[in-house]
Amino acid sequence: MPVTDQLPVIVIGAGPQGLAAAAHLLERGIEPLVLERGAAAGAAVAEWGHVRLFSEWPELIDAASRRLLENAGWSEPRTGYPTGAEWVAQYLAPLGAALGDRVKTGVAVTGVARSARDKVVDSGRADQPFEVQATDADGNELRFYARAVLDASGTWGSPNPAGASGLPALGEREAAAAGLVSYQVPASVSHLAGKHVVVIGSGHSAAHAVIRLAELAQGAGGTRVEWAIRRSSPSGLSSADDQLPARGALGGRAREVVADGLVTQVAGFRTAELRRTGDQLTVISDDGRQLDAVDHLIVLTGFRPDLSVLREVRTAIDPSLEAVAGLASEIDSNIHSCGTVRATGALELAQPEPNLYIVGAKSYGRAPTFLALTGYEQVRSVVAELAGDHEAAARNELMLPDSGVCGGSGDLDGGACCAPAPKQSIELGARPLIPLA
Template sequence: MTSPLIQQHGVAILGAGPVGLAAAAHLLSRGIVPTLFEAGDEVGQSFRAVAHVPLFSPWRYNIDHASRALLERGGWQPPELDTLPTAGELQQHYLLPLGQALTRHIRLNSRVLSLSRHGMDKIKTAGRDQAPFVIRVAQHGAVREYLAGAVIDATGTWGKPNPLGANGLPAIDEAEHGSRIFYGVPDVLNAHRTRYAGKTILVVGAGHSAANALLNLTELSQQEAGTRVHWAVRGNNLRRVFGGGEADQLPARGALGSRLQQRIKSGELTVHSEFRIQALHAAGQELTVVAETPSGIVALPGIDEIICATGSRPDLELSRELRVRLDAWLESTEALAPLIDPNEHSCGTVRPHGHRELAHPEPGFYIVGAKSYGRAPTFLMATGYEQVRSIAAALAGDMVAADDVQLELPETGVCNAPVASAATTGACCGGPAPAEANACCVQDAEAKQAGKAGCGCGIQPAEPLRAKASTCC
């Protein structure tokens, strides 16, 4: 049974990305009225910003079931499920039509500023469960407040890029040189071509965004004389960005890493590993990037442009007035942290999870989608779709469906043991081991059953891991 609060005020969803839209579709399928607040002027803003970037998950993993059912009722035809869209194609062929189908429930140009509960601040407890949420929204130049019986925060993390500084703080004078820094993945070969042609560019970061930018820049350097490419990473382990190669269950992601390795071998880009950026200095028309390295402080001069692809972090200000419990490391939803901590796992494989893991001390408030992973970089849309299916069922009072969480995700093929032992253990994972097995994950169990050494993900690492974590994926 839906609570009286939800019956009266409905459910507010923040953010009309793939997961927020899916949340709306699931709620509607259960007869609950959602109101979706989107900061941008159309849905799927994050994908528009990187429209040129090829996604690594094929259509089959990118389409939510309830959203598909809603679309198909209006005559929508799904794309070929095993092909790979670009981010722009995902927005055009899926998110925009879905936005159309949900248009009555979506408020565009509506940036949510903050959340609270009606008539009470964070401290007050009595009657809290019965007080509707207050959603303060900047809308068309005015600030308005709405009430809701529950809130699903699906605002993602793309709006808050990490800085250049290796310590998580902006590099000294980073803001001053902001006009030379692009945060994200620029369209190097088309829209931003003139910005980079013939320039010396430093790409910072060790994820797939950095890999995309580097591959495009090396292509540009073959077409535009004088284009030089540097790549700086903080650590010395490039396994994550190289991906699972041929072993990757998302072949496009594996191929990206393999292509990048080839470009490095052929000398098309200069790699600076263990390069911990501290400061930027202007030197005439160019920038000098100062970093701490194992051989001391190093200055990298002659840089025209920097592409900062160091990931992103959640905006925690939104829910400052609510009772939210986040992981101290990752700023993810607390229960997810041991499963996705990049200190311990290089994989994106999490066990199925839903409304219980995503609940906070604030009843009726959920953080979902990429934001539920906080700073962990391994989120996949398919994970978010199952999250919101479970939450919609819980809000509708169908606890059997809410607790029946199922998630089948492709593995990266580099899903390995704790980083400290990774070098000796090789790949592992496949999800939690069967309860009866003396193993740390499915692959460990299978290896042991076949009489081989396990994959080693249960080996105690040299450095202590978070106490609450299991050492398995």
Template sequence: MSLPIAIIGAGPVGLAAAAHLAERGESFVVIEAGERAGASVLRWGHVQMFTPWRYCFDQAAYRLLQSAGWQAPMDDEFPTGAELVERYLMPLASLPALAPHIHYRRKVVAVNRLGHDRQRGLDRKGIPFQLTLVDDTGEETSLLARAVIDASGTYRSPNPLGAGGVPALGERNAAAHIFYGIPDVSGRDRARYANRRVLVAGSGHSAFNTLLDLVRLGEVAPQTAVWWVIRREAAQFERIFGGGEADALAARGQLGMQVRNLVDSGRVKVVTGWQTAQVAMTDTGLVVSDGTRTLPPVDEIVVCTGFRPDLAPLRELRLALDPVVEAPTALAPLIDPNLHSCGTVRPHGVDELSHPEPDFYIIGMKSYGRAPTFLLPTGYEQARSVTAALCGDWEAARRVELELPATGVCSGPTGTETGCCSTIPALFSTTIPLNVTNRSCC
């Protein structure tokens, strides 16, 4: 009996890969660490996306769902993360074509070639992959596969507060007062931030969302004070607010304008050119320093500095990853934030995602490494191309199509605005349209 294709992660992109394989009649298995499909998405389930439903569906998944009588949401409505799971991912994962092949509460801790470390074997293609799994009781099992698609994402691997890529001095000790990601300021985390002094670090849409939420909280809890630190110097500050009215995703454009208004009004205290070096716990609160400057004490810190891939389980595979971005080497130049402020992504698929390890692919947010410019349609196209290749349909695999909404502003290495492309800093890039709730985008 032939071995299945193993998919790591039952999020949007992992399930898209499963849907494409199901349509092709290919054997597959999905391994998910959480208790249900979209478990990581539910961690930001309170946040509303700034992309409408029409950008949230994979086409193979859409076809499978429609054939089962599923009622699609309205194209122009904006889902929350929880709605994405409840109205799309859970119905998809429950389909008879997918459900028997999804295994929950199992974490992949290692992937290797059966009996081979990364040094052994000239022709590794014919050797099965072995995935080591750990369930929630700690029991270990193994799974053999003919190919592996890693769609596990990055949300569980946030970047630290420290500017050097490692935790700042004292950051670990202060962990009880630091939140990484997007807190539910208006809901379950309200008591944690109401009438507290809060420092927000980061210049992406996740930080924007948090700032807006905290200012809104301050309207009913007036002692709430908000500091905002960003790495960019004052001369570059204006660029972080995005394309405004020129953005093809109107809600995303509104986000930057709203945060700009908060800064102008003085409701958020901004410090530019900041690189966190130390966090000290004192009797008056957390004192944060960049080595030369020290901020007033705060009670809580929210770190919105992006995410990075967890590559530890892939240690015994032969990967070709860019040393800077940690994305596949052919993809990295297209998305390197040192070269692009906005991910000028041309169509890409199996060729850009290939590694020296045959039949192994990283897709979705994890394929972008540390680059903060990922969109769900990009991941869906990756899934379509890679699954076609694994099924031997190379014509379809290389017929890559991708259209993304333009931001209205971006810059290349020279910093010139080109109005060319789509940018969503981080998988959970957020925005709040006027008089509406929080928004995020994949």
């Protein structure tokens, strides 16, 4: 059995937070091992590389990662709003290269446990190293040992379905298999010219898709766009009160295309069934309303975490959000309606299994309010705790921007707002900025 304190800390996922965690571990003299399912660092971000972020470059670069990269002669991007592809090319890929063979790509983690102790056993549990099982790109089974595990695998691979119950709508699986349903912001909408397209979802990704389709409808006759939202109003969208001005501007532009008649908004529509007729769908709500002759359905209802790899370790997960229990009250829309949350660190992220942490977007479960800045502060605090620097772990080094968003998924008819944040202006030019981090 390997000696636990001589083992690396395993980080699951080479996305923004996973790579930042590795950089912080190196600064603390702790060896990281990053296991990434994709073929390269930032693989998940690359899948939405066409999307422009509403955070500027300074908000997308972790401090320890910056120091590591500067030592390698990296030139920091300082202004502007990058696309996902630019974030990968100018930051995540160089960061992965700077970490070298500490990042293993093409390795999909299949399970985490305490070595020689299943989930039920108490005796000597905390003294055992973690055992992490995985498969490589050729299907070979792998096993690693670790002194601690940080799960930064995100939620990108687990989109929510169209069904308002949280289960796929009747007929949804068949329609998706036939290519009539998609679950990502489209890289191009030109193939939808002249079609009847329905977007389901009320968040920023849905708003972006709606704006893109509205632009298409302006130039391509016969294009019909409907935007189905579950609430009575799109209260989940940011406004001019947003302290991230590009995010606020996106919400404003989405409202404009509805007001201009380019998009028809269908409120209070909770999808129950997709009925296929040839190459078209009828989308049916729980109250019997129908959207007929739909050529394509774009479902952008958020994401949920895949917790299956953590089944053999002891976790505290909020039963409604599937977020880390210690921070759920900060992000639960059933408790409060305003978009501001405080930064969270090692204390809130601690699990019943010592030295196991869920960080990044996965720590927020199904909540949609996660920012890159949040994840960077999380990993800074968690790594400080692992290094024994409890004072640094407890310190809050981040003040998150107010979103100006009121109402949440728990309130189907909207909600009351807190005091609005100070307004800022931003010049968008001819095209809107696009959200995701």
